[in-house]
Amino acid sequence: MFKHALPAILLAVSSFAQAANPITHKIFTADPAALVDQGRVYLYVGHDEAPAGGKEYVMNEWRVYSSCDMQHWTEHPAPIPYTTFKWAGRDAWAGDIAKRNGKYYFYATVDHKSIPGKAIGVAVSNSPTGPFVDARGSALVSNDMTHETPIAWDDIDPAVFVDDDGQAWLYWGNTVMKYAKLKANMIELDGPIHTVGLDAFTEASYLHKHDGRYYLSYSQQFPERTVYMTGPSATGPWSWGGVLMEKNSNVNTIHQAIVDFNGKSYIFYHNGTLPGGGEFRRSVAVEELRYGPDGSILPVAQTAQ
Ligand code: FUB
Numbered sequence: 117m118f119k120h121a122l123p124a125i126l127l128a129v130s131s132f133a134q135a136a137n138p139i140t141h142k143i144f145t146a147d148p149a150a151l152v153d154q155g156r157v158y159l160y161v162g163h164d165e166a167p168a169g170g171k172e173y174v175m176n177e178w179r180v181y182s183s184c185d186m187q188h189w190t191e192h193p194a195p196i197p198y199t200t201f202k203w204a205g206r207d208a209w210a211g212d213i214a215k216r217n218g219k220y221y222f223y224a225t226v227d228h229k230s231i232p233g234k235a236i237g238v239a240v241s242n243s244p245t246g247p248f249v250d251a252r253g254s255a256l257v258s259n260d261m262t263h264e265t266p267i268a269w270d271d272i273d274p275a276v277f278v279d280d281d282g283q284a285w286l287y288w289g290n291t292v293m294k295y296a297k298l299k300a301n302m303i304e305l306d307g308p309i310h311t312v313g314l315d316a317f318t319e320a321s322y323l324h325k326h327d328g329r330y331y332l333s334y335s336q337q338f339p340e341r342t343v344y345m346t347g348p349s350a351t352g353p354w355s356w357g358g359v360l361m362e363k364n365s366n367v368n369t370i371h372q373a374i375v376d377f378n379g380k381s382y383i384f385y386h387n388g389t390l391p392g393g394g395e396f397r398r399s400v401a402v403e404e405l406r407y408g409p410d411g412s413i414l415p416v417a418q419t420a421q
Pocket of ligand 1: 173209
């Protein structure tokens with residue numbers, strides 16, 4: 117059986133060298149999430165499927181890519197459809213990924229079929245490239261649990277962070293940032309949902325740690341730019357860091373993910389620079405990210421295609 121299966125697998129995986137941004141020119145992609153695992157960086161993106169001139173997001177699945185050098189990207193064959201979550205009605209919006217106890221947990225924004233508004237689900241797999249299955253059979257976070265803001269899309273953009281002591285945290289939100297502890301099983305909240313008042317917070321909160329310092333980055337204002345705060349713990353208190361990446365020219369959103377890989381740091385984000393691209397036809401790109409001697413993040417410029 118293995119003898120026959122191998123050629124099919126090889127055919128199904130396409131590898132391409134990409135010396136310049138964006139990561140792929142084949143499709144429009146958005147909302148990057150990244151995971152470093154066993155010598156590779158895995159990249160999860162939403163697939164922007166809006167037609168040219170479209171006036172809203174058309175996003176039905178997430179795509180998975182990986183690389184061993186940040187230049188040559190392999191596209192993995194099995195997209196993750198939003199229908200992974202049977203309770204979801206549409207919209208494969210932003211997600212994030214974490215590995216724990218040999219399993220891969222993908223947290224993702226979808227539109228809930230029966231509870232108005234966006235919700236966050238969690239899918240699990242034994243491999244970073246899937247297949248992923250719904251880990252709960254119900255939303256981890258939905259609009260009936262969080263009434264802090266009077267908008268239906270306040271429960272979006274999950275970011276998962278596992279601290280060195282093993283405590284996992286989930287951050288999310290639009291207009292107001294929220295966070296909560298995750299239980300060790302990674303599929304249940306552990307305790308209350310907290311809110312944080314951040315200056316001109318829009319969405320895309322993201323937590324990473326570097327040299328013992330915690331960095332909370334997020335999309336600020338609209339059109340969005342990426343800014344960051346620093347703090348002594350995963351829950352702050354947060355001090356202003358600076359502007360990490362300036363606004364895009366033709367896309368209001370920007371959505372970052374930050375990883376360390378092979379001794380360097382990188383930021384993934386999206387813009388609208390691919391020909392035919394724009395607000396609902398975005399493209400994920402990556403840049404090296406550098407820290408100053410004081411731990412500040414140096415502003416990152418987007419490279420041309
Ligand atoms: O892609 C849909 C939404 O746009 C995401 O959830 C936000 O972060 C913004 O990129």
